Structure formats: C-alpha cells, structure tokens
Amino acid sequence: MASSINIDDLLAGASLRVVLHPHRDVQVDFPDMIESFDLPHITLIGDRFFAKTANRHALSFQFKDYDLKAAFSYAYSNHYDYVVNFSQTEGFLRICSKNAYEEITFVASKNYDLVWDSENNQSVKSVEAAILSGRKLKIALLDADDIWNIHPIHMPSFYVDKNFFELFSEQDSMPDFFRSLNELEVIGKKYNVLLKDYLRTNTPKNINTAFSEVTMFNPDLELCSNYYTVRSQGDYLHGKIVITQEEPESYKSLKVFAEA
Amino acid sequence: MTTDSTIIDALLSGASLRLVLHPRNDVQTDFPDMYEVFDLRHVILKDDKFFAKTASAHAIPVNFSTYDITTALSYAYSSYYSYVVNSSHTVGSARIYHKNVYESLEFTPVDNFELIWEFGKDTESAAVEKAITEGRQLKIALLDSDGYWNIHPVHMPSFHIGKNYFELFTDQDAIPGFLHNEEALMQLEDQMKETLKKVMRDYSPRNMREVFSKVGFQCEGTEFYSIFYTIRSNGNYLRARTVLKQEDVYHYAALKVFADKTIS
Numbered sequence: 146m147a148s149s150i151n152i153d154d155l156l157a158g159a160s161l162r163v164v165l166h167p168h169r170d171v172q173v174d175f176p177d178m179i180e181s182f183d184l185p186h187i188t189l190i191g192d193r194f195f196a197k198t199a200n201r202h203a204l205s206f207q208f209k210d211y212d213l214k215a216a217f218s219y220a221y222s223n224h225y226d227y228v229v230n231f232s233q234t235e236g237f238l239r240i241c242s243k244n245a246y247e248e249i250t251f252v253a254s255k256n257y258d259l260v261w262d263s264e265n266n267q268s269v270k271s272v273e274a275a276i277l278s279g280r281k282l283k284i285a286l287l288d289a290d291d292i293w294n295i296h297p298i299h300m301p302s303f304y305v306d307k308n309f310f311e312l313f314s315e316q317d318s319m320p321d322f323f324r325s326l327n328e329l330e331v332i333g334k335k336y337n338v339l340l341k342d343y344l345r346t347n348t349p350k351n352i353n354t355a356f357s358e359v360t361m362f363n364p365d366l367e368l369c370s371n372y373y374t375v376r377s378q379g380d381y382l383h384g385k386i387v388i389t390q391e392e393p394e395s396y397k398s399l400k401v402f403a404e405a
Numbered sequence: 406m407t408t409d410s411t412i413i414d415a416l417l418s419g420a421s422l423r424l425v426l427h428p429r430n431d432v433q434t435d436f437p438d439m440y441e442v443f444d445l446r447h448v449i450l451k452d453d454k455f456f457a458k459t460a461s462a463h464a465i466p467v468n469f470s471t472y473d474i475t476t477a478l479s480y481a482y483s484s485y486y487s488y489v490v491n492s493s494h495t496v497g498s499a500r501i502y503h504k505n506v507y508e509s510l511e512f513t514p515v516d517n518f519e520l521i522w523e524f525g526k527d528t529e530s531a532a533v534e535k536a537i538t539e540g541r542q543l544k545i546a547l548l549d550s551d552g553y554w555n556i557h558p559v560h561m562p563s564f565h566i567g568k569n570y571f572e573l574f575t576d577q578d579a580i581p582g583f584l585h586n587e588e589a590l591m592q593l594e595d596q597m598k599e600t601l602k603k604v605m606r607d608y609s610p611r612n613m614r615e616v617f618s619k620v621g622f623q624c625e626g627t628e629f630y631s632i633f634y635t636i637r638s639n640g641n642y643l644r645a646r647t648v649l650k651q652e653d654v655y656h657y658a659a660l661k662v663f664a665d666k667t668i669s
C-alpha cells in the first residue's frame with residue numbers, strides 16, 4: 146500500500162522521500178528490513194507523478210559482481226502500481242510490481258524555500274543571495290506539454306550586475322514514457338495481464354517466485370535527459386550544451402527553491 | 406574568515422561543504438563576469454588537507470562538445486593544493502588545472518546535518534532507525550585504516566527490524582585514485598608549479614586565458630577509486646563490492662552518521 150502525498154507540497158519545494166518495507170516473502174536474501182530513498186527527480190502530470198532516485202544505485206537487482214561504471218535508479222509513482230528500475234549504463238529497464246513491498250510511504254520533507262517564481266519575480270537578487278551563501282537549489286519547470294519537471298541543480302550561476310541567472314541541473318536521465326500518460330497506462334495494463342496470467346496458471350504458494358517471474362524487461366529503452374539549462378529570462382535548453390547547441394525552448398512557469 | 410581548521414571541524418560535525426566560485430573574467434572569456442557554486446558532497450580528508458568533489462553529475466565537458474547523455478564529469482577542489490581536478494570515471498579522464506583560473510574560491514560549510522550516531526559511543530541504532538523511517542537523508546564520515554576520513558552521502562540507508570543493526574549504501578561514484586595518496590598529490594603539486602613557471606616564462610602574461618589553458622594537463626592512465634561503501638553498525642564495511650556476492654570486509658577506525666536537520 147502506498148501512502149498519498151500532497152502535490153502542492155512538491156510545488157512549494159518539499160523534497161520527496163520514500164520509505165520502503167520490502168515483503169519478506171519476496172526479498173528473501175535479507176532479514177525483515179526498512180530502507181529509504183531520496184527521489185529528487187520528479188515528473189508530474191496533473192496529480193500523478195513518477196519520482197526517481199539519482200542514477201547512483203550501485204547494486205544490480207541480481208547482485209552481479211561490482212562494476213564501477215554500473216549505475217541504476219529506482220522510480221516510484223503515487224498512481225501506477227509498478228516500480229521502474231533502470232540503468233542507462235547497463236541498457237536495461239525492469240518493471241516490477243509495487244506489491245514487492247509490504248509498505249511504501251512517501252514523505253514530503255519541507256526543507257526548501259521558494260526564492261524565485263517566474264510569475265512574480267522580476268529581480269533575481271534572492272537567487273543571487275542563495276548562490277553566494279552556498280545554498281543548494283532545485284527547480285520546478287512547467288513545460289509546453291504541461292508537465293512539471295522537478296530536478297536538483299548541479300551548478301547554479303548568475304551574471305554580475307545583469308539581473309540574470311542560469312541554472313544547470315544534474316546530468317541524469319529517465320524513461321521517456323514517464324512523460325506520457327497514455328504509455329504509462331499501457332505499461333500498467335500489460336503488467337497486470339502478465340500478473341493475472343501467471344497467478345492463474347501457478348499456485349501462488351511462493352510469492353517470491355510470483356513477483357520475480359512477473360517482471361517486464363525493456364518495454365521501452367528510450368531515455369530522456371534530465372539535464373536542463375534554465376534561464377531567468379524565460380527560456381531553457383533540454384539535453385543540449387550551452388554555447389554550441391543553442392536552441393532554446395520557452396517554459397510556461399519556473400519556480401526556484403533554495404534549501405532552508 | 407573561514408579557516409581550514411574551522412571548515413574541517415564543521416565537516417566532521419556534519420556540515421555540508423559548498424564552494425562559491427568567481428571565474429576570472431579574462432580566463433573564462435566565453436561568458437560574462439559570473440558566480441557559480443558547487444555542492445562538494447564527497448570529501449577525502451587526511452589531517453588538515455582535503456580534496457572535495459561534486460557528484461559525477463556535470464554534463465558539460467571542458468571543450469563544450471556536443472551533448473552526450475552518458476557523459477558525466479565532476480570537479481574536485483582543495484584548500485591546500487593549488488590545482489583543481491576535473492575527472493570522469495565513466496570516460497576515464499582526469500584533467501588538472503590551476504586554481505588561479507578563479508578570482509576567488511570560497512569554501513562555505515552549511516550546517517544542515519546533525520550527528521545522530523557514532524561508533525564506540527552509541528550502542529543502540531534506534532536514532533538511525535528513526536531517521537530512516539522519517540525519510541531523512543543520511544551521510545557518513547568513515548575513518549579508514551590509512552587515516553583518511555571519507556565523507557559521502559548515503560544513497561540507500563536500511564536497518565534490520567528488531568536486530569539493532571543498520572547497513573548504509575553510499576552513492577555509486579568514484580574519485581581519481583591519487584586523491585587517496587598524499588605522495589601522488591604532492592607530485593602533481595610540483596608538476597603544476599613547474600608547468601606554471603615554464604608557461605609564465607614562455608608566454609608574456611598578457612593573455613591570462615592562454616597562460617592557464619597551457620598550464621592544464623591530463624593525468625594519463627588514471628586509476629579510479631570507487632567510493633561506493635556498504636557500511637554496517639557492527640564495525641565493518643565493504644568498498645567497491647556487492648553485498649552477498651563479494652564479502653571481504655574491512656574494519657573502520659571510526660564512523661559518524663549524520664542526518665539532515667528537520668525543519669520545524
């Protein structure tokens with residue numbers, strides 16, 4: 146069972162964490178345990194989100210030998226019944242059931258303040274002050290498809306005496322289908338059919354087997370960059386390098402948050 | 406003024422390290438006069454000297470080549486050494502350049518984490534368990550047998566229910582191996598000084614951009630040192646190993662666990 150979260154909190158700067166209690170019958174390699182993740186990358190459409198960890202999870206789900214270059218991430222939703230585990234470096238994507246967890250609790254940690262809003266602010270002084278005091282920043286950017294993109298800023302910058310800031314988000318990526326309600330729905334339906342068929346033909350005496358067998362691999366390996374260059378003047382680059390690949394898009398709204 | 410010793414004391418009390426940079430206008434000529442800031446979440450500290458680096462989350466290579474979704478770089482700064490390390494373990498490169506490309510570098514400790522557990526002092530893991538169930542972010546400072554403090558963010562904290570036992574998995578990331586080797590760091594310092602001296606002699610310093618572009622060099626064949634740790638409350642840890650499959654534990658000399666401060 147997943148807990149609910151107030152979307153308004155996310156758009157007011159709260160950080161999203163998830164506290165997980167894996168099913169003992171599923172995660173049989175470990176004792177009964179609790180674990181948690183920070184979910185700094187959020188794709189929000191209406192009241193539905195998929196939120197993911199940074200690509201910094203070192204362990205593959207099969208516990209293969211350690212590889213310095215392998216990096217994974219996990220994504221959780223407040224609406225869809227599946228979890229997405231993927232790796233850009235390994236070229237794989239896995240869909241598994243949320244029911245692998247006994248409990249999924251989303252926690253909104255109100256640790257960031259809104260310091261700039263494109264709809265209200267003309268002066269960038271508050272962002273400049275946050276940068277000079279070393280505060281971490283993050284953004285919520287509403288794009289032309291009415292999707293809110295919430296991401297941590299890796300390198301904020303401002304031009305001296307120009308009333309202009311430019312924020313560079315972290316290099317990261319996510320499945321392209323996070324941006325399509327239709328595709329998210331189709332994947333959910335496919336997964337439920339697989340699960341239903343499996344449970345009909347197999348006596349579910351062993352839940353571990355059921356959930357490990359019913360996993361979809363690589364339904365869509367198209368990855369979308371989470372790297373944005375965001376400017377105070379109303380435009381941004383997405384998956385492009387400043388100076389050499391200028392082809393800006395315009396955002397509908399931009400909120401900048403600084404850690405409290 | 407923030408001194409090195411106050412920075413180090415703050416780091417070992419849980420402060421996060423940020424660096425506010427003012428690039429020289431006559432070196433970084435592609436942009437207007439500007440300020441930028443980095444979160445230096447990975448700190449390697451020995452005695453009073455540290456190198457601290459960003460996550461490997463910097464998308465832009467130094468030559469502004471075409472965007473590549475798989476390219477990820479990081480920057481490492483020291484208050485002691487005169488050079489900056491721009492590296493990528495995915496690309497396998499480590500570039501050294503002089504700190505003087507910046508007009509100012511200001512290390513800024515931010516008091517946003519608090520100590521919740523210390524090996525040898527805390528026998529109960531309840532405070533860590535509570536922080537995990539509240540969704541607080543954790544980080545660790547681990548003193549290894551070589552006398553290095555390794556400060557890293559925790560990607561996935563966990564605890565075993567009713568066992569008084571926690572296991573913390575840090576971010577997957579890596580540093581050039583020489584950041585864990587004082588002798589190699591000093592050799593690079595000497596190499597940087599010699600290169601700077603030669604370039605200043607060969608070029609009239611009328612063009613600072615040209616001078617500093619000539620002073621940088623690549624560290625060929627850099628070996629990368631994983632900073633992925635699996636850390637346990639019972640005194641041992643794994644580094645660059647996968648739990649269950651590659652158990653070959655080390656013992657830490659000290660361990661501090663910090664949690665982000667809750668906002669009331």
